Amino acid sequence: MLKTLRGRFILSHILPLLIVIPLLGIAAIYLIEEKILIPSLLAELKGNALALSRIAARDKEIWDDPAYARQLLNQTAIRSGGQLILLDPKGIILASSNPSDADLLGTQVEHPGYGLAQQGQVVTRLRSSQAFGEDIADALAPVIGPDGELLGFIRLSFRYDSFIEELYQLRYLLTSILILALLLGTGLGIILAINVGKPVEQVTHAVYSLANGERSESLPELGAEETRRLSRGVNVLFKRLRSLEAARKRLLANLIHEIGRPLGALRMGIEALSHGADRDPRFYAELLEGMDLETARLQRLLEDLSHLHEQALGILELDHQNLDLATWLPGMLTPWKQAASKKRLNWELNIPPSLPVVRADPLRLDQVIGNLVSNAIKFTPSGGAVKIEAGESDARIWVRISDTGPGIPPDSQEKMFEPFVRGGQGRRFPQGMGLGLGIARELVEAHGGRLELESEAGSGSKFTVWLPRDPMEPS
Numbered sequence: 001m002l003k004t005l006r007g008r009f010i011l012s013h014i015l016p017l018l019i020v021i022p023l024l025g026i027a028a029i030y031l032i033e034e035k036i037l038i039p040s041l042l043a044e045l046k047g048n049a050l051a052l053s054r055i056a057a058r059d060k061e062i063w064d065d066p067a068y069a070r071q072l073l074n075q076t077a078i079r080s081g082g083q084l085i086l087l088d089p090k091g092i093i094l095a096s097s098n099p100s101d102a103d104l105l106g107t108q109v110e111h112p113g114y115g116l117a118q119q120g121q122v123v124t125r126l127r128s129s130q131a132f133g134e135d136i137a138d139a140l141a142p143v144i145g146p147d148g149e150l151l152g153f154i155r156l157s158f159r160y161d162s163f164i165e166e167l168y169q170l171r172y173l174l175t176s177i178l179i180l181a182l183l184l185g186t187g188l189g190i191i192l193a194i195n196v197g198k199p200v201e202q203v204t205h206a207v208y209s210l211a212n213g214e215r216s217e218s219l220p221e222l223g224a225e226e227t228r229r230l231s232r233g234v235n236v237l238f239k240r241l242r243s244l245e246a247a248r249k250r251l252l253a254n255l256i257h258e259i260g261r262p263l264g265a266l267r268m269g270i271e272a273l274s275h276g277a278d279r280d281p282r283f284y285a286e287l288l289e290g291m292d293l294e295t296a297r298l299q300r301l302l303e304d305l306s307h308l309h310e311q312a313l314g315i316l317e318l319d320h321q322n323l324d325l326a327t328w329l330p331g332m333l334t335p336w337k338q339a340a341s342k343k344r345l346n347w348e349l350n351i352p353p354s355l356p357v358v359r360a361d362p363l364r365l366d367q368v369i370g371n372l373v374s375n376a377i378k379f380t381p382s383g384g385a386v387k388i389e390a391g392e393s394d395a396r397i398w399v400r401i402s403d404t405g406p407g408i409p410p411d412s413q414e415k416m417f418e419p420f421v422r423g424g425q426g427r428r429f430p431q432g433m434g435l436g437l438g439i440a441r442e443l444v445e446a447h448g449g450r451l452e453l454e455s456e457a458g459s460g461s462k463f464t465v466w467l468p469r470d471p472m473e474p475s
Helices: 005-058 066-074 101-104 114-118 162-210 225-274 282-314 325-342 362-379 410-417 436-446
Strands: 082-087 093-096 125-131 135-145 150-159 321-324 346-351 357-360 387-394 396-403 449-454 461-468
Touching: 005 125, 005 135, 066 082, 066 093, 101 346, 114 135, 114 150, 162 225, 162 357, 162 410, 225 282, 321 362, 325 346, 325 362, 325 387, 325 396, 346 362, 357 362, 357 461, 362 387, 362 396, 362 436, 362 461, 410 436, 410 449, 436 449, 436 461
Parallel strands: 346 387
Antiparallel strands: 082 093, 082 150, 125 135, 135 150, 321 357, 387 396, 396 461, 449 461
């Protein structure tokens, strides 16, 4: 039972009841008996004894004629279990309402309350009577005549055994109520344990199914807030794993395509060379240039995959240097200017000479700017324009790459930064792995900056890289 959460929950719910309810019952019975019933019984005896003493003080014949007193007590109705005794000033029994006390008539009864009673007080007590051989509650009241003379005493007693019967009935009632409460508490604990344990079992089963590759549907978010949050967390995990599985499949498909194309081109080049292509100098030069481009593409692919591996390991390291963007950017962009010229694009470069020096990793920043410019050239049709400009605003440096390409719809802009998402623009096999923009954003954020995208479908795109002068001061 203790091995399951449900069993422990039930036990944790029942144990306090098993401890608290008996203690509560004992305390309740004690308080009712000792603080309510017994004091009320003694108070009742005291009041009745006082009333009888006042009545007996008016009839002096009771004290002068014991036979008359006994006759009068025999005609008096006393509560079941009760007893009325008349005592003279010396404590000698004159008469008793109980016929079985006939042998005790004329004998003296010991009572510790005589002294107080002679002073006019009514004495009550709960005691063991040696004379009557049983536990009794009694009240001793003095009888004072009209002239102030002590005529005797009224002793009104009640057998405790008959009172115990009433207490037992009360105990049985309280015990039944407490047992019922214990049963209800146990039942409630079992219901709550089932309600708590069932969602946990569902989550456990779902996690095992997920580990075995069998899980596909989401969990219902039911139960207490904690179990709903647990189910919600598992659902997020499911969604994340499904996304990773889909990304893995896209990665494999992209790798096959991206690696297969340049390898196929290189194999064709090698085959051409083996068939005498080197005899034609012009064709030979074009062939070498093409093979160089394919190997460069493979190198770029390996760099993207290497950075993706670094992302997974969380070991992205930057080599910060003092970088003069005014002189570094034009030199870095020269190869891209040639690529834009070959595609017959209008190239515009606007880098102010007053651009300040920043702390950055030139290789990583080259990767960011190169990726953005490459995309701008790739997706801008012939006759369009690519514009690169830079500036300073609020102690931050910005570099903006604009193009006149087809643009990106607003609902797709954020997805462009996710891994393996490619802007194919209608091509069946778009170029690239779909890693560039995600890598660029992460590299910019590693510099303490941010990468912004402004675009509308049919109106081109603008990518702005914001960098702080010091990477310790985020932009």
